[in-house]
Amino acid sequence: MKTLSPSRLYKACVLKDLDFTSTLSLEPLNEIVGQDRAREAVRFALAMPHGGYNLYAVGRNGLGKRTMMLRYLKAHGESGRRVSDWCYVANYLEPRNPRVLELPAGLAATLKQDMDHLAGRLVKVIPQAFDNDxxxxxxxxxxxxxxxxxxxxxxxxxxxxxxxxxxxxxxxxxxxxxxxxxxxxxxxxxxxxxxxxxxxxxxxxxxxxxxxxxxxxxxxxxxxxxxxxxxxxxxxxxxxxxxxxHLIQAMAEQYKAYPAVVEHLHAMEKDIVENLDIFLEDNEDQAAFAYASLDRKIPRRYQVNVLVSREDASVPVVVEENPTYHNLFGYVENVTYKGTVFTDFSLIRPGSLHRANGGYLLMDADKVLEQHYLWDALKRAMRGRDIRINSLERELTLSGTISLEPGPIPLDVKIVLLGDRHTWLLLQEYDPEFAELFRVTADFENEMDRTPASQQLYAKFIASLCQEKQLLPCDRKAVARVIEFSARLAEHQDRLSLHAADITNLLRESDYWARESQSKRIEAEHINRALTSAEYRSSRIRDELYRGFSDGSLLLSVSGKAPGQVNGLSVLATGGFEFGLPNRISATC
Known part of the structure; x- marks a missing residue:
């Protein structure tokens, strides 16, 4: 056994390896720092056009998996995927089965406005036509x-x-x-x-x-x-x-490039003839129904329910924080009027799958699995590659009420589940469908090698955090101190921790102390003060135990010899704070 000199117990960061004066001069890092293996898995999963190549991101909480995924998708997510607007309109032959319309991105809102304008004109001109000589x-x-x-x-x-x-x-x-x-x-x-x-x-x-x-x-x-x-x-x-x-024909000519819209307009023209009373009679029930559903007094059967409307053709990236059944698949609202429950196609509401269709949907794996029946429904949608809006009560056959059966919407989405290794292993072991639906695993590293090149990369990572969190920039010595702290988290002089949450918290607290001292940037003294402050807030139990040695209530011999006894050092952890405590180890026979 070799004796360690004090100089070998701590590896300081060499400032000459950091060729910058402040993080302001560094270009923020858009890539996933130190995650080459995970980055390749993400790139492969996003590029695969076939079904089943969804992604499960494995790693400890706090590694910044979600932030890294969102950053990567922002930089590389535009992969030529086709996105659409989705609408529901009345099915005049089968009212319980509303028809779905797929339109180019940005056109659904225009169609709704045009249909509302058309219906508004019809409400005026039809009664006038029947009220002339x-x-x-x-x-x-x-x-x-x-x-x-x-x-x-x-x-x-x-x-x-x-x-x-x-x-x-x-x-x-x-x-x-x-x-x-x-x-x-x-x-x-x-x-x-x-x-x-x-x-x-x-x-x-x-x-x-x-x-x-x-x-x-x-x-x-x-x-x-x-x-x-x-x-x-x-x-x-x-x-x-x-x-x-002539009004309907003019609109049909305007949308002649979309056969489904033209077909709906012709069906609407025929339905108007069969339901003239909607326009010729003052229907109090219809007006009350519109009021109860917060809608305008326009014949509801001739409206367009815009389920998903996009401003442009950019690929959607949706993060679902609360993945419940209805939040994911959508639902059908009801309106109560005079003790009777009503619903129609205009009360269909979208879920996260609708909003993410054509793009990417990120969810926490544990939250998905916590919701009863959600995991099975999600797998069913992924296998069938369509979205069906059914009430959960109907799925469980708990309700005998008549409701709508909206037409299914084709599903084209890459699902990214974020979870830990334990959950991933359980799904691999007990769910045979999991491996077929999530064929790619992005295994996030906890640490990276510490080299002059990686330290420079880590500095860019720090710069990106400062910019993203709107913190003061760090000078070179502050960056060096953060790198030394990262090595301590990794518990290895030649490794750096990739636990982004700890680094982010340190930068936030250092930013506070820098602003407190009216500094324009974060310096090494602010980093040290943040570390000292965090240690002081968490060290009460350590100080209580150490006080026992100082006041003599705990005795520990550090000189001489005793048979069957040796002094040792144990490491205790209390709420994320670790400290060493001397102990006497005795052998008895």
Whole structure:
């Protein structure tokens, strides 16, 4: 065993290895410092176009995995991935299955504005078209024609009845009655029974013939009524088309490059004809429903629900801090009105998967696994490569209420899970699907070699932290002191710790002391004061134990010899603070 000299116990940073005066002169580091292995894994996972090449980032908490991933994605994430806007619109044939529209980035908001403007115009022009002299005259002509034919047919039956001494009268709306008459007065039941049998039989035979004639006439009237309704419907369609066709056609021409939008507009035109009452009647329920859902008083079935709208075609990078089922997959809101629960396509809300579609989604692995049923649902979406919005209650078959089944949205997203090694090993061991869906592991290092080149790189890392956290710049001696502290964290003179959280906290506290002393940059004395302050705040238990040696309550012999006894040094840790404590080790037999 060799004796260590005091000069070998601490490796000071050589200032000449740091060729700068302040971190202001250094270019901030955009790469992942000391993480060549992890960087290659990230690059490979992001470049692979095939399914299943999602990423699991392994490393201790505090290594800065998330910060490093976001920094890398910002610099290298634009990999030619196609991003889109997503909308839901009404499905007029299957109202429970809203249709999904995919549009180029930035177009969804424009489509919604155009549709709202179109619906607003229709609300005005359709009632006006039905409230003019031309329409009313044509509708009145159809009504009079039908009325004349009906009246003429009934008059014919009434004349035949009068010839037989029978009266035709209306008993109820749409109901008729034939009554035997004598001297202009209707027979009562008693007076009719008092008639001679031959006369009664003659009346009964006449009434039977007239009833048959009346039934035939009423059938013809029913046919004429149907014809009248069809002509009235045709007139309404013609009137509506006259004021809506050119408006809808103009919008269809505007969006002719998007067949799904054009198809929806044609379906909308047909639906307007079938639901004219929406425009012609003041629907209080519809207005109340719009108010309850914080919406404007525009026919809801003709609106566009913009699920995801992007300002440009840049690849989205989404960090989900609270990955619950609804936060990830979206949900359908409900509106309560007069004790009844309503919903429709306009109340569909997006989740993180929708917002990250076409890009990257970062989540904490432990938080995902803590949520019941979320992990299985996420794997199902990744395997099927689509997003389906279903309520969790329906997934568990706990609710029998009728709800919507929105059309699925194709899923194209790279998922990055951030977690520790223990969680990763458990998933590898107990979930056979994990290895198929997360085929790439980015294993983050805890330390890096300490060389003059790596120290220069570490200085750039410090510069990037100062810039990102908006801290004062560090001078060369301060950087050297931080590097020495990093080596102490690594517990090796020739290694540097990559635990970014500890370095960031040290820089924050040093920035505080620098500003306290009105300095324009962080110097070595501020680093030392931050370290001393942190040690003082955490060292109460150490000082209590050391006080026992100073006041004589704890005795430890440091000279002489004793059989079976030796002095030792143990290292205690209390809340992240470590200190040494002398101990006597005794051997007994």
């Amino acid at each position: 031309t329409y009313e005259e044509r509708a009145e002509t159809l009504k009079q024609d039908y009325g004349r034919r009906q009246e003429k047919a009934l008059d014919k039956v009434a004349a035949a009845a009068k010839a037989e001494g029978v009266d035709l009268s209306m008993s109820t709306p749409g109901g008729y009655r034939l009554t035997a008459m004598e001297d202009g007065k209707a027979h009562t039941a008693d007076s009719f029974d008092a008639l001679p049998e031959k006369q009664r039989e003659a009346f009964e035979a006449a009434i039977e013939r007239l009833e048959k004639q009346l039934r035939n006439t009423l059938r013809r009237i029913a046919d004429w009524e149907q014809t009248h309704a069809e002509k009235q419907q045709a007139l309404s369609e013609e009137t509506v088309s006259g004021v809506t066709a």
